[in-house]
Amino acid sequence: MPVWCCRCSLAAHFRNYSDTETEGEIFNSLVQYFGDNLGQKVKAMPLVEETSLLEDSSVTLPVVVIGNGPSGICLSYMLSGYRPYLSSEAIHPNTILHSKLEEARHLSIVDQDLEYLSEGLEGRSSNPVAVLFDTLLHPDADFGYDYPSVLHWKLEQHHYIPHLVLGKGPPGGAWHNMEGSMLTISFGNWMELPGLKFKDWVSSKRRNLKGDRVMPEEIARYYKHYVKVMGLQKNFRENTYITSVSRLYRDQVNNDGQGRNVSTQHLQIEKSKFTKRNWEIRGYQRVGDGSHIPFCLFAENVALATGTLDSPGRLEIEGEDFPFVFHSMPEFGAAVSKGKLRGKVDPVLIVGSGLTAADAVLCAYNNNIPVIHVFRRRVTDPDLIFKQLPKKLYPEYHKVYHMMCTQSYSLDSNLLSDYTSFPEHHVLAFKSDMKCILQNISGLKKIFKLSAAVVLIGSHPNLSFLKEQGRYLGHNSSLPITCKGNPVEIDAYTYECVKEANLFALGPLVGDNFVRFLKGGALGVTRCLAIRQKKKKHLFVERGGDGMV
Numbered sequence: 268m269p270v271w272c273c274r275c276s277l278a279a280h281f282r283n284y285s286d287t288e289t290e291g292e293i294f295n296s297l298v299q300y301f302g303d304n305l306g307q308k309v310k311a312m313p314l315v316e317e318t319s320l321l322e323d324s325s326v327t328l329p330v331v332v333i334g335n336g337p338s339g340i341c342l343s344y345m346l347s348g349y350r351p352y353l354s355s356e357a358i359h360p361n362t363i364l365h366s367k368l369e370e371a372r373h374l375s376i377v378d379q380d381l382e383y384l385s386e387g388l389e390g391r392s393s394n395p396v397a398v399l400f401d402t403l404l405h406p407d408a409d410f411g412y413d414y415p416s417v418l419h420w421k422l423e424q425h426h427y428i429p430h431l432v433l434g435k436g437p438p439g440g441a442w443h444n445m446e447g448s449m450l451t452i453s454f455g456n457w458m459e460l461p462g463l464k465f466k467d468w469v470s471s472k473r474r475n476l477k478g479d480r481v482m483p484e485e486i487a488r489y490y491k492h493y494v495k496v497m498g499l500q501k502n503f504r505e506n507t508y509i510t511s512v513s514r515l516y517r518d519q520v521n522n523d524g525q526g527r528n529v530s531t532q533h534l535q536i537e538k539s540k541f542t543k544r545n546w547e548i549r550g551y552q553r554v555g556d557g558s559h560i561p562f563c564l565f566a567e568n569v570a571l572a573t574g575t576l577d578s579p580g581r582l583e584i585e586g587e588d589f590p591f592v593f594h595s596m597p598e599f600g601a602a603v604s605k606g607k608l609r610g611k612v613d614p615v616l617i618v619g620s621g622l623t624a625a626d627a628v629l630c631a632y633n634n635n636i637p638v639i640h641v642f643r644r645r646v647t648d649p650d651l652i653f654k655q656l657p658k659k660l661y662p663e664y665h666k667v668y669h670m671m672c673t674q675s676y677s678l679d680s681n682l683l684s685d686y687t688s689f690p691e692h693h694v695l696a697f698k699s700d701m702k703c704i705l706q707n708i709s710g711l712k713k714i715f716k717l718s719a720a721v722v723l724i725g726s727h728p729n730l731s732f733l734k735e736q737g738r739y740l741g742h743n744s745s746l747p748i749t750c751k752g753n754p755v756e757i758d759a760y761t762y763e764c765v766k767e768a769n770l771f772a773l774g775p776l777v778g779d780n781f782v783r784f785l786k787g788g789a790l791g792v793t794r795c796l797a798i799r800q801k802k803k804k805h806l807f808v809e810r811g812g813d814g815m816v
């Protein structure tokens with residue numbers, strides 16, 4: 268079955284233009300593709316067959332998005348033609364920003380100068396467009412205000428850029444794999460996506476929000492619903508695993524700017540092709556009967572929206588692969604809910620001092636499972652995350668922090684108590700008899716028998732589908748990509764990778780780990796692609812389709 272909707276015969280619009288096609292043919296296809304702007308009205312958005320597999324390798328898409336979490340969803344929303352304008356009645360509390368917005372209120376934010384708008388703004392992201400978009404969607408949120416967004420959204424179908432969003436699970440990404448009993452760190456409305464208020468969605472489900480923080484499961488359902496209600500479903504393929512993304516086409520100019528020995532005319536012809544097979548994307552789709560169907564797609568642009576949760580951090584110590592050692596909260600949560608640890612006398616070892624480790628402590632504690640909690644930091648370490656969370660809003664995390672401080676191990680500790688902390692300790696090894704060896708900073712070792720161990724020391728993106736595991740894209744190309752230490756290096760306003768043209772990255776991959784900020788990535792990428800699309804349209808109009816510049 269073809270990927271594209273045959274009824275509309277739109278497959279042709281996105282085909283790769285082979286060398287044998289004449290420029291005139293290319294132009295005709297583009298006239299159809301850009302019908303709206305070239306004088307014809309687009310009747311409907313180009314459709315991708317919803318149930319189809321990804322098996323038609325003859326198509327080249329303008330954009331393939333890898334990852335279907337909030338980053339991929341928000342990008343799809345904007346690539347689908349949704350455009351943000353300053354609301355007529357809105358007054359942004361930042362008077363300088365407001366007057367800049369007033370200057371061009373007839374233009375959507377996508378069509379404005381993002382560098383100019385974001386100048387002078389400050390926020391909790393190092394990406395200026397992320398800070399700009401956040402302040403437009405949640406003005407002064409960091410000062411405790413709950414002002415409405417100053418933007419309103421319009422669907423302008425002629426801005427539609429055909430794209431596919433691929434992801435392992437259902438739309439919503441990491442939010443489908445979070446432990447069900449915990450509450451989000453952020454307020455529910457901070458996780459909402461443009462054009463659909465989280466509160467409105469909750470009340471449409473005839474539920475009331477009990478507090479500002481919500482269950483991750485609710486957010487996951489909201490994202491699934493969002494994709495449906497915004498009409499984005501046709502662009503989404505779930506159960507899809509990308510195994511390789513490789514560059515096929517490069518501009519015939521070397522990175523050092525030296526042109527190769529290629530004729531100017533050939534260069535112009537190459538550049539004039541509308542949708543270039545820049546990228547080959549390979550992977551497989553898991554289908555109902557459990558089988559894997561391989562596919563190969565081509566794209567002019569690829570956007571990486573894979574998040575950073577696919578490779579849980581490992582201690583890299585002896586015995587870490589024993590089946591009693593878990594590396595994620597969902598694995599541990601599943602073992603607990605299946606009753607596998609019920610009635611065990613030996614404690615569960617929890618390793619880590621972040622919020623996910625704290626979630627595991629709470630999960631064990633609430634299920635009467637004794638815990639030994641090991642972490643390298645001192646309890647007074649000012650960088651401990653608990654110190655940054657207001658007590659009133661996060662009482663459960665402060666309860667864990669309180670236990671970390673007051674129930675530390677000492678020689679006369681009773682390990683049969685509910686909880687014992689081991690600050691400034693690390694795990695040396697796990698043994699087959701379910702024992703672990705701990706060591707403190709003075710080198711003193713202790714051995715404990717466990718019922719299970721959970722290592723929760725952060726996670727990394729898995730970019731194994733890219734050359735060098737994507738390392739070459741980072742600020743420091745000798746290190747793996749990480750959200751905080753070594754994010755993908757991007758142009759601050761387009762989110763295009765500095766080291767790879769036509770490859771974009773957003774979300775935690777570029778340091779924006781909170782949903783509030785990753786939306787800026789969608790704005791930056793959409794603006795960049797919209798500008799390039801416009802330039803191409805002009806080029807073809809100027810050429811009048813005769814194939815010669």
Ligand SMILES: Cc1cc2nc3c(=O)[nH]c(=O)nc-3n(C[C@H](O)[C@H](O)[C@H](O)COP(=O)(O)OP(=O)(O)OC[C@H]3O[C@@H](n4cnc5c(N)ncnc54)[C@H](O)[C@@H]3O)c2cc1C
Nearest residue numbers: 334336337338435440441451452453509574774780781782
């Ligand atoms: C326990 C926990 C609590 C959190 N609480 C909050 C909170 O309160 N507020 C907040 O703003 N943020 C929170 N976050 C962070 C939040 O998860 C991220 O900000 C957000 O999900 C990032 O969105 P994303 O779309 O970039 O990536 P993700 O949501 O991670 O989605 C990316 C998707 O891409 C998929 N993918 C990766 N590689 C491939 C591949 N090769 N092929 C196919 N698919 C692939 C992944 O499996 C994943 O499903 C929390 C995270 C965790 C772990």
